[in-house]
Amino acid sequence: RDAPFCPACGTRTELRHAGWSRHCPRCGREHFPRTDPAVIVLLSSATDPDRILLGANAAWGGGRYSCFAGFAEAGESLEDAVAREILEEAGVRLQDVQYRGSQVWPYPRSLMLGFRARILDDTEVRPDGEEIVEVRWFDREQIGAALRGEDAVQLPGTSSIARRLIEDWYGGAA
Ligand SMILES: [Zn+2]
Numbered sequence: 001r002d003a004p005f006c007p008a009c010g011t012r013t014e015l016r017h018a019g020w021s022r023h024c025p026r027c028g029r030e031h032f033p034r035t036d037p038a039v040i041v042l043l044s045s046a047t048d049p050d051r052i053l054l055g056a057n058a059a060w061g062g063g064r065y066s067c068f069a070g071f072a073e074a075g076e077s078l079e080d081a082v083a084r085e086i087l088e089e090a091g092v093r094l095q096d097v098q099y100r101g102s103q104v105w106p107y108p109r110s111l112m113l114g115f116r117a118r119i120l121d122d123t124e125v126r127p128d129g130e131e132i133v134e135v136r137w138f139d140r141e142q143i144g145a146a147l148r149g150e151d152a153v154q155l156p157g158t159s160s161i162a163r164r165l166i167e168d169w170y171g172g173a174a
Pocket residue numbers: 006007008009010011024025026027028029
């Protein structure tokens with residue numbers, strides 16, 4: 001419904017493969033649904049690998065914390081998107097940025113790319129005050145309790161890549 005016409009020649013396109021793509025009968029081009037890449041990052045302390053930094057989003061209300069995330073912009077590499085988003089939301093620069101896996105998030109049309117990174121300097125941490133209203137350090141004990149539901153802190157849902165990034169770190173996956 002969002003894209004019924006061929007962006008190259010303006011002809012009405014036809015559905016192919018039950019909607020996985022659209023085909024233009026005039027110029028022959030095949031068009032795939034738009035997918036917006038987004039990055040999500042688990043941050044650990046510059047000096048203490050047993051501490052991670054999570055953020056509380058203004059839209060979530062109190063008590064919920066998660067990894068930092070945002071959309072990659074046009075013309076931006078994923079590495080640049082990670083650096084920019086984290087600088088904007090948490091005020092810090094990064095080192096040891098590692099890709100950890102992805103999750104399709106078709107609501108509406110994004111692909112989440114998960115990373116883990118180490119903060120360059122913990123003293124630079126500050127929330128942006130708009131999207132991220134609070135940042136907070138957690139140690140392994142606190143995360144363990146929250147994962148088991150024994151703490152008032154709420155972590156991301158079990159089906160999310162944010163949860164997987166936190167569980168990976170908690171479980172000590174390298
Ligand atoms: Zn066409």
